[in-house]
Amino acid sequence: MAEDGREVPTLDEVARVAGVSRSTASRVINGRTYVSAKAREAVAQAVTSLGYSPNMLARSLAMKRTNSIALVVSEHGDRVLGDPFFARVLRGVHAGLAGSGLQLVLLMAQDEQDHGQMANYLTSGHVDGALVVSLHGEDQLPAQLVASGLPVVLCGRPLAKVEVPYVDADNFNGAGQAAQFLIDQGHRQIGTIAGPRDMAVGIDRLSGWRRTLSMAGRPTDAIAHADFSLEGGMAAMEQLLTAHPGLDAVFVASDLMAIGALHVLRGRGIRVPEDLAVVGFDDSGLAATSVPPLTTVRQPIEELGRTMTWRLLAQFEGDEELPPSVLLPTELIRRDTA
Amino acid sequence: MAEDGREVPTLDEVARVAGVSRSTASRVINGRTYVSAKAREAVAQAVTSLGYSPNMLARSLAMKRTNSIALVVSEHGDRVLGDPFFARVLRGVHAGLAGSGLQLVLLMAQDEQDHGQMANYLTSGHVDGALVVSLHGEDQLPAQLVASGLPVVLCGRPLAKVEVPYVDADNFNGAGQAAQFLIDQGHRQIGTIAGPRDMAVGIDRLSGWRRTLSMAGRPTDAIAHADFSLEGGMAAMEQLLTAHPGLDAVFVASDLMAIGALHVLRGRGIRVPEDLAVVGFDDSGLAATSVPPLTTVRQPIEELGRTMTWRLLAQFEGDEELPPSVLLPTELIRRDTA
DNA sequence: TTGTAGGCGTTATCAG
DNA sequence: CTGATAACGCCTACAA
Numbered sequence: 024m025a026e027d028g029r030e031v032p033t034l035d036e037v038a039r040v041a042g043v044s045r046s047t048a049s050r051v052i053n054g055r056t057y058v059s060a061k062a063r064e065a066v067a068q069a070v071t072s073l074g075y076s077p078n079m080l081a082r083s084l085a086m087k088r089t090n091s092i093a094l095v096v097s098e099h100g101d102r103v104l105g106d107p108f109f110a111r112v113l114r115g116v117h118a119g120l121a122g123s124g125l126q127l128v129l130l131m132a133q134d135e136q137d138h139g140q141m142a143n144y145l146t147s148g149h150v151d152g153a154l155v156v157s158l159h160g161e162d163q164l165p166a167q168l169v170a171s172g173l174p175v176v177l178c179g180r181p182l183a184k185v186e187v188p189y190v191d192a193d194n195f196n197g198a199g200q201a202a203q204f205l206i207d208q209g210h211r212q213i214g215t216i217a218g219p220r221d222m223a224v225g226i227d228r229l230s231g232w233r234r235t236l237s238m239a240g241r242p243t244d245a246i247a248h249a250d251f252s253l254e255g256g257m258a259a260m261e262q263l264l265t266a267h268p269g270l271d272a273v274f275v276a277s278d279l280m281a282i283g284a285l286h287v288l289r290g291r292g293i294r295v296p297e298d299l300a301v302v303g304f305d306d307s308g309l310a311a312t313s314v315p316p317l318t319t320v321r322q323p324i325e326e327l328g329r330t331m332t333w334r335l336l337a338q339f340e341g342d343e344e345l346p347p348s349v350l351l352p353t354e355l356i357r358r359d360t361a
Numbered sequence: 362m363a364e365d366g367r368e369v370p371t372l373d374e375v376a377r378v379a380g381v382s383r384s385t386a387s388r389v390i391n392g393r394t395y396v397s398a399k400a401r402e403a404v405a406q407a408v409t410s411l412g413y414s415p416n417m418l419a420r421s422l423a424m425k426r427t428n429s430i431a432l433v434v435s436e437h438g439d440r441v442l443g444d445p446f447f448a449r450v451l452r453g454v455h456a457g458l459a460g461s462g463l464q465l466v467l468l469m470a471q472d473e474q475d476h477g478q479m480a481n482y483l484t485s486g487h488v489d490g491a492l493v494v495s496l497h498g499e500d501q502l503p504a505q506l507v508a509s510g511l512p513v514v515l516c517g518r519p520l521a522k523v524e525v526p527y528v529d530a531d532n533f534n535g536a537g538q539a540a541q542f543l544i545d546q547g548h549r550q551i552g553t554i555a556g557p558r559d560m561a562v563g564i565d566r567l568s569g570w571r572r573t574l575s576m577a578g579r580p581t582d583a584i585a586h587a588d589f590s591l592e593g594g595m596a597a598m599e600q601l602l603t604a605h606p607g608l609d610a611v612f613v614a615s616d617l618m619a620i621g622a623l624h625v626l627r628g629r630g631i632r633v634p635e636d637l638a639v640v641g642f643d644d645s646g647l648a649a650t651s652v653p654p655l656t657t658v659r660q661p662i663e664e665l666g667r668t669m670t671w672r673l674l675a676q677f678e679g680d681e682e683l684p685p686s687v688l689l690p691t692e693l694i695r696r697d698t699a
Numbered sequence: 700t701t702g703t704a705g706g707c708g709t710t711a712t713c714a715g
Numbered sequence: 716c717t718g719a720t721a722a723c724g725c726c727t728a729c730a731a
Contacts, residue, residue, distance in 0.1 A: 031510060033708060044718045049710065057716055076509070079485040080422045081708030084723045089418070091482070117471050126482045129467035133455055144429070144464045147417040148724090171414070172369060371724060382702045387726065395700055419724035422707050486708090702731075712721080 032073040041069035052077065083148070091126035092335060093150045095141065097157040097164050098131065107308065108324060109156065112178060115328020116154060123336065125151075138164065146171035152335045154178065174338040176331045180223040180348075188338075189348045190330045192322035194224055194304075197353030198231030201274045201302040201320050204355055206239050210272035210300055214245030216259040216284060218276045225251075228276040228304060245270060249280055256283025264291070272300040272361065278310045281317055285360070300361035316358035323351050370411040379407035390415065421486070429464035430673060431488045433479065435495040435502050441469055445646060446662060447494065450516060453666020454492060461674065463489075476502065484509035490673045492516065492666075512676040514669045518561040518686070526676075527686045528668045530660035532562055532642075535691030536569030539612045539640040539658050542693055544577050548610035548638055552583030554597040554622060556614040563589075566614045566642060583608060587618055594621025602629070610638040610699065616645045619655055623698070638699035654696035661689050 038048040043062050050058045051066040069075070083089040094116055096109065113129075120127055128150060132138045145153055145168055152174035155165055166185045168175045177189035205213050215232045218225025225248075233243045245267045249255030256275060260283065263270060275281035281303030285295060293299050295315060303310055306321035330349060337345050376386040381400050388396045389404040407413070421427040432454055434441050441447050451467075458465055466488060470476045483491055483506055490512035493503055504523045506513045515527035543551050553570045556563025563586075571581045583605040587593030594613060598621065601608060613619035619641030623633065631637050633653060641648055644659035668687060675683050 034710095035708080045709085046711090046718055047716085050717090053710085059716060062717085074508075076481065076485050078422075078708050079482070079487055080418050080427075081486075081723090082710075084416075084418045084422055084725095085708080085710040087723075091487075124478075126468075126478060129469070130464075131467075140462075140464060143414065144417070147414050148419075149417055149429075171412075372726095373724080383725080384702060384727080385700085388701090391726085397700060400700080416724050419707090420726075422709095422724080423726045425707075700731105703729085705726105705728090707726090708723105710722085712719105714719085715717080 031078075032075045034075075034077070037066060037069045037073055037075050040073060041065040089149060089151050090124060091128055091150050092120075092332075093128045093130050093145060093153045095145070095153050095155045095157075095164070096129070096131040097138070097155060097162050111324040112156060112328040112331075115325035115330075116332050117328075118325065119329040119332030119336075142167050146173060151339065152176075154331045154335060157181070174335060176335045176338070178327060178331055180227065182221070182223055186347070188334060188345075190327055190334060191223075191348070191350055192324075192327065193350040193353055194227035194322075195231035195234070196350075197304065197320040197322065198228040198274065198276070199235040200353065200355045201304070202232045202235035203239075204318075204357075205272040205274065205300060205302060205361060206235070206241070208272070208300065208361065212245065212267065212270045213241060213272045213274065214247070214263050214267055214270045216256060216263065216273060216275040216280050217246055217248050218251055218280075220248060225276060232274050245273075251277050251280060253279050253283040253286075256280025257287050260284035260287040264293075270299060272302075274302050274304075276304050278303040278305045278307045278313075278317060278319055281319070281360075282309055282313050285313065285315075285317070296359070296361050302355075302361045306356050310356070310358070315360055318358045318361040319356050321354045321356050323353075326351055369416075370413045372413075372415070375404060375407045375411055375413050378411060379403040427487060427489050428462060429466055429488050430458075430670075431466045431468050431483060431491045433483070433491050433493045433495075433502070434467070434469040435476070435493060435500050436469065449662040450494060450666040450669075453663035453668075454670050455666075456663065457667040457670030457674075480505050484511060489677065490514075492669045492673060495519070512673060514673045514676070516665060516669055518565065520559070520561050524685070526672060526683075528665055528672060529561075529686070529688055530662075530665065531688040531691055532565035532660075533569035533572070534688075535642065535658040535660065536566040536612065536614070537573040538691065538693045539642070540570045540573035541577075542656075542695075543610045543612065543638060543640060543699060544573070544579070546610075546638065546699065550583065550605065550608045551579060551610045551612065552585070552601050552605055552608045554594055554601065554611060554613040554618050555584055555586050556589050556618075558586060563614060570612050583611075589615050589618060591617050591621040591624075594618025595625050598622035598625040602631075608637060610640075612640050612642075614642050616641040616643045616648045616651075616655060616657055619657070619698075620647055620651050623651060623653075623655070634697070634699050640693075640699045644694050648694070648696070653698055656696045656699040657694050659692045659694050661691075664689055 034045055034048055038045045047062050048066050051063045130141055132141050142164055153168055154176050156178040165177055165181060165187045169187055175187055177187050180189055180191045181187055217229040236243045247259035247262045249259040275284055281301055284301060288295055295301055303317045303319035306319045310317040310319045372383055372386055376383045385400050386404050389401045468479055470479050480502055491506055492514050494516040503515055503519060503525045507525055513525055515525050518527055518529045519525055555567040574581045585597035585600045587597040613622055619639055622639060626633055633639055641655045641657035644657045648655040648657045
């Protein structure tokens with residue numbers, strides 16, 4: 024270690040310099056009551072003169088509480104930075120943490136090896152709780168963490184059937200809103216470009232669409248799956264068009280895929296929304312600036328972050344009365360494509 | 362606290378279950394030598410049966426070492442995510458950490474209040490060292506940290522005259538490269554759009570340009586300052602054009618500003634590079650895709666991150682022989698604008 | 700090879 | 716109001 028002579032001052036030294044006992048020094052430092060003005064003064068002096076700052080490790084060990092929580096991104100860090108979704112979740116988390124005095128620590132695993140190391144870090148006392156943004160359904164981390172007794176809140180419904188509280192957008196009803204809107208607009212044959220079958224968002228948005236259509240007595244066979252990518256959206260749109268020539272509306276499970284669909288439609292000379300209406304999902308920045316501006320379903324991402332931290336803090340308080348999970352309402356944003 | 366009955370097992374219990382002493386248990390857990398195969402076996406059993414995982418806080422307290430370092434971003438978190446510069450630095454840091462067994466913790470201050478809380482977090486034992494990405498010259502944090510005895514490495518030359526090791530791109534010589542290139546191309550009147558006067562990057566790139574021109578006996582009066590923004594670059598270009606009509610080349614201190622300059626030139630019907638050559642700085646993604654593709658000076662951002670962590674690890678080893686700071690070489694990337 | 704005892708820096712309990 | 720004294724969970728001489 025690069026020793027720099029000057030040792031870090033400890034509470035003991037503060038007490039000695041102030042001429043009081045460790046207990047008293049501790050009391051004034053923690054702003055406790057039952058301490059004379061004189062003692063308080065002396066300790067304050069000692070603290071500043073020594074440049075003392077309490078050792079959090081020791082404190083945490085004694086208090087069994089670290090005053091910091093982790094935001095865990097079970098994903099390659101490269102991808103995370105740069106993704107506006109995470110930025111917005113983070114903003115929400117930070118807002119939710121305001122005034123709590125908790126320090127937020129961002130953890131991310133790049134490769135599989137990190138993954139284990141991270142689990143270890145989390146389960147061994149470094150943080151009081153964890154917010155986990157986990158996109159892959161099969162992720163083991165959440166289960167590990169709760170098994171270790173760490174308070175955890177997930178972002179997004181987990182696929183594995185573990186008992187982990189989570190916060191998610193109401194993808195099911197959001198998709199329902201979109202479908203209902205298309206029905207109300209008088210469209211007859213409504214298809215969908217769905218997400219992957221193995222992701223909760225994909226599944227939920229598909230079933231929401233399907234439920235609403237069935238309730239209205241409409242067919243629900245015009246389905247094409249894609250991987251949430253632009254290209255995937257394009258391919259799915261092509262596929263849908265050839266398999267169901269009579270289609271006059273389509274609900275697309277993400278804005279990016281919807282943009283892809285729009286490309287295809289323009290290429291084929293199909294007018295939007297006159298010939299075929301399109302509704303996306305997310306209300307990402309893309310939706311507002313696409314041509315034509317995309318009608319879409321907005322999910323409240325910042326609020327998602329805020330709600331996650333609120334939910335975690337509630338766990339700290341022991342409010343076990345809380346619902347295990349919460350779904351945030353979505354909102355249909357009407358623009359020009361439907 | 363949300364108590365869940367099942368207490369976290371401690372080393373004591375492991376020892377008891379294994380029928381050995383705490384010391385022996387500790388030894389096998391830390392893979393020490395001098396322990397019988399039988400004891401090792403017993404402890405291993407106990408560990409798995411109890412689901413024991415060592416309490417890092419206690420361990421750190423005893424060992425005076427946490428095995429984790431912080432990457433501190435002294436900047437609004439919102440802005441950080443989404444900025445490709447940080448993403449690349451992070452990638453480099455992560456690469457530099459590979460195999461070291463150190464956990465990386467990302468800290469960022471949104472507002473001023475956080476700032477103090479963060480300093481406190483860092484100086485009170487949570488991490489073994491910190492990598493600080495600090496853009497504002499007047500930032501107090503680095504000084505505070507070194508004052509507390511924490512090993513620190515900065516990203517970017519600090520303006521304050523504190524003794525903090527830092528890693529930076531060689532902005533001075535990079536700007537020199539650009540200037541020299543323009544001279545070699547036969548340009549006569551070479552101006553510059555410089556960065557802010559109060560940022561190290563701005564200062565260094567300006568003086569590099571100035572030095573090279575002076576050495577070649579050229580005038581160095583065609584200078585316009587801007588704030589690294591697109592709009593700033595546009596305004597500065599206008600300014601330069603009216604003040605120095607004879608200009609036939611300009612070195613712009615950032616790609617984004619250079620793009621702004623390009624806009625202006627196109628608007629005025631000035632051909633690039635025939636009438637006026639342009640060289641940018643950064644080799645950001647923008648440079649390659651702008652029209653025309655921008656000749657620029659590349660700074661090795663990933664390597665910057667890698668070098669920072671290497672430098673920090675060296676401090677841990679006590680290699681005080683190291684140079685206090687290091688400048689990474691830049692490279693001129695020739696494209697179409699010069 | 701193993702166990703005993705003391706310490707890491709704080710907080711908390713409980714007599715003075 | 717104040718000060719011993721015992722945790723908190725782990726590591727590490729030192730002794731056996």
